[in-house]
Amino acid sequence: MLAPGPLPGALQFPPAPPRGLGRRRSSWRQIQTSQSRSPNLVTKPFSLRVRLEETGEIYRLSSCNGYTTVRELKEELDLLAGIPFHFQCLLYLDQGILMDDSTLGFHDVVPGGIISMCIWHQDGWQELVLAALEGDASKLSCLGVTEDSLYRTPHSIRLRAENYKEWIAERAFVALYVATHRGHFEAARFLLENGASCLAKTPVGRTALHVAAAMGHVNCINLLLDYGAPLTEKDLKGETPVEIARRLKRKQVLRAFFIYKMKLRTASLGLSQPHPRRLVPLLF
Structure with a gap:
């Protein structure tokens, strides 16, 4: 399934010095040689595609260049694809898993190329993420997201x-993160009712509210807010859910956030709740 185009503002990375290239010095010499012949190959922005192998979905990333690191791609995919940073495995052609600190130029990624993304499958994580992608609460309930679950892996049976x-x-947070990214309201509600935390973060510093705001799923946003999801929590790029919604021009999300803030304010002052339609002119 083809994704509905790139998110606005995706991957706007200025050229930066290459790093993490000690593993293939000879290849970098080849890149330097090709750069001298065609300098735009490294510095000129280009687009590439990332295919999520388990589902066949394709995501387009723009404004990449030869100095863009794999870590930067994964940070963007954490928001764009909804797969948490530490469960992504990126591969290009036959080079195996791409290391986080390597660059696109280091791996000879060409403009318009396709990078494969696989979900980390050890310890039952791939099975869990796929169930969350489907939004199947019955499957999730059998995959170790509640403390009374009978689900076990070779790793978990050794844990204290x-x-x-x-x-x-x-596991409960990862399932919540993926489910809210896809707008699966019932699955998200099941997870929250059974103890999933809306305060937990991915390694990129994002909560479930960050991805729900990015994708414009207002029903999931209201659910998360009801469970105490913070509006002011910043990710590692310094963006709050509100700032992400503003950058991506999610007007309905901004409206939901504004109404929520007004409800909190009026409740604290002991006033009656304002009608949502009266708040719309104040937003834009």
């Missing part, structure tokens, strides 16, 4: 009680 709870909590 405290570590086992942390493992369950992480």
